[in-house]
Amino acid sequence: MTVFIGSPGTVSGLMLRIYQCAFAAASIAVMVSASDFSSYTAFCYLIASMGLQLLWSFGLACLDVYALRRKRDLQNPVLVSLFVVGDWVTAMLSLAAACSSAGVIVLYARDLDFCRVQTRLPCNQFEISIILAFITWVLVAMSSHVMFWILASF
Numbered sequence: 001m002t003v004f005i006g007s008p009g010t011v012s013g014l015m016l017r018i019y020q021c022a023f024a025a026a027s028i029a030v031m032v033s034a035s036d037f038s039s040y041t042a043f044c045y046l047i048a049s050m051g052l053q054l055l056w057s058f059g060l061a062c063l064d065v066y067a068l069r070r071k072r073d074l075q076n077p078v079l080v081s082l083f084v085v086g087d088w089v090t091a092m093l094s095l096a097a098a099c100s101s102a103g104v105i106v107l108y109a110r111d112l113d114f115c116r117v118q119t120r121l122p123c124n125q126f127e128i129s130i131i132l133a134f135i136t137w138v139l140v141a142m143s144s145h146v147m148f149w150i151l152a153s154f
Contacts, residue, residue: 006146008060008083009067009074013143017061020139024054027132034125042100043126046133049090049097053136056090080151087144094140098133105130 006016027050037043060083067074074080105126108114115123 004146004149006143007075007150008079008147009064009072011068013146014061014064014068016139016143017057017064020057020136020143021054021061023132023136023139024050024057027129027136028054030125030132031129034122034129036121037126040104042097042104043129046097046101046129049093050133050136053090053094053140056086057140060086075150077151077154080147080154084144084147084151087140087147091137091140091144094133094137098130098137101126101130101133 003010005012007013028047031037031043031047031050037047063074066072105123108121109123109127115121
C-alpha cells in the first residue's frame with residue numbers, strides 16, 4: 001500500500017485536517033465579526049460553506065486521531081471512496097463560496113469604490129475572511145487530490 005503525505009490515519013493527514021479546521025473557523029470568525037455581513041448572500045453562503053467544511057474536517061481529524069491511537073489502517077476502498085466524495089464535494093462548495101464572495105468584494109471595493117464611500121462597511125474584514133476561505137480551499141484540494149490518488153492505487 002502506497003502511503004502519500006496527507007493520507008488518512010497518518011500524522012500528516014491529521015495536520016492537514018487540523019489546518020483545514022483552523023482556517024475554516026478563522027474565516028467564519030472574521031466574517032461573523034464584521035458588521036452587516038448578513039445583508040450579502042455570497043457572504044452568508046461563505047459562512048455556510050466554511051461551516052460544512054469545518055464539520056467535515058473536524059470529523060476526519062477525529063477519525064485520524066482514533067486511527068493513530070489504535071494503530072488502525074484507514075486505507076480500505078470503501079472508506080477512501082467516502083473520503084474522496086466528501087472532500088470533492090466540500091472542495092467544490094468552498095471554492096464556489098470563496099469565488100462568489102471575492103466577486104462581491106471586488107465589485108464593491110475596486111469597481112464601484114463602494115467601500116470608500118460607505119466607511120461603515122468593513123471591507124477589510126470581508127477580504128481577510130475570503131483569503132482565509134481560499135487557503136482552506138487549497139488545503140482541501142490537497143487532501144482531495146491525495147485521496148483520489150489513494151483510491152486510484154487500489
